[in-house]
Amino acid sequence: MNVYDIIFYLFAAITLASGFLVVTVKNIVHSAFYLLFTLFGIAGIYVLLGADFIAIVQLLVYVGGILILLLFGVMLTNKITDVDIKTGTLHIVPAVIGVGIFWGAITSILTSTHWKSLPAENIEPTTAQIGTLLITDYVLVFELLGILLLIALIGAATIARRDKE
């Protein structure tokens, strides 16, 4: 086991443990904070996979954007911390069937997929390649996403605008 394995297991442990806590803790602000560590752990795993750009986008978008938005929403909502989140067991039979099917599907994918494993030497920076792909092969999707974001922005501005008397 070399040092990268140890780092991988460290990040994986962080991700799994905090992910478990996200769904089990009773306090909604606590689970939002635990989500921070989950997302951070995933970013670490991306770095180990050599996907530098995606790792940083993960940090920027999820930790810097979505998580902060989530925390803002939770904190600005009145008395949200007093709400008891129920973490009990309901409908055991359908749940077991659903989880069983999901588990079966995942294990079958895991065993049947032919995993490509490349040696982790010489990790190349990926930013330039991603940029080139985005404006050549995926230019339509890219532009459409841009328009979608623009629509969202205009919509947000319209909602937030003060009504004219």
Added chain:
Amino acid sequence: MFDALSELFGSPIIAAFVSAIVPLVFIVPFVIIAVYMERKVAGHMQDRLGPMRVGYHGILQTVADFFKLLQKEDITASSIDKRFFNVAPFLVFAGSYAVYAALPFTSSMLGSKIDIGLFFIVAASGLVVAGILMAGWSSNNKYSLYGALRSAAQIVSYEIPTIIVILSVVMFTRTLSLAEMSEMQTAYFWNWNIFGGAEWNLTKLLITPFMMIAFLIFYISSLAEVNRTPFDMPEAESELVAGYHTEYSGIKFSMFFLAEYANMFAVSAIAVAIFLGGYQSPFGYVGNLIGAEWLVQVEQLFWFISKGMFFVFVQMWLRWTLPRVRVDQLMTICWKYLIPYSFVNLIIIGIITLI
């Protein structure tokens, strides 16, 4: 630096740990000097003398303060959220320390030569926001929570003009790596990005004024990102006691303090590396003149730190000159002025770069 260290220690793991500690060796003395400097600057701006008692002209004042902070009782109020209360200061410091991984102190002394250094720096500030929110919420104190929310709102909104300005410079230099960017702005100050880069042509002449605007926008929004006056709403002592670190004391408070000063230098250093040539000397190197390779490195370190320190000084200067803005003014400055200006600037720089 990493390669040299791994040769020295014979193991990349030890080298990685050592190169991770190097910025800390810089930050701690820097904070001690900067706190002293802040108090002296404040004093002289207000026609006072500042600290005078401990050592010559009070030069050991912050060292004494540091030991005082270490000895202080670690007070934790009874109704706080213990777990997150204890984690938050370290998270904030981790976020601001992460930035130092991509700062090129000299051409060989930098934590990591990652290709997307600038992008990484922008992303790392997300951790700071999360840490501040955590601190404010877990303190279970109205003032702390308000301070944290203000701080987070401010950092998130001012990130937009910062990113757009960075984007316009990146379009011009065609690299996201701070090390490469500094390398391109080779010696002599007219080659710096703020004066249109190292190539002599029409572009340089056209782009210079817009680069200056970009620099100004970047500097203003970086002030807001590190919560410095005139944007220190999160810590506005006249309304919020001390903002998000009201409930902290002793060593945990000093972590916030350390993070704040580390951030001050970090943003100044980023501004220097993007616009003002990074570690490059403005007048050429003595080391090259007399043929001493090692001297060049020392000079680069000197220039990087002194340029950074100059902008830290400007931050202090502004702090004692300008009054604090109101929250609504803060948001107006960002959304109605800085963001449109930076967008227009982005388009103009893009067009000039194309022709």
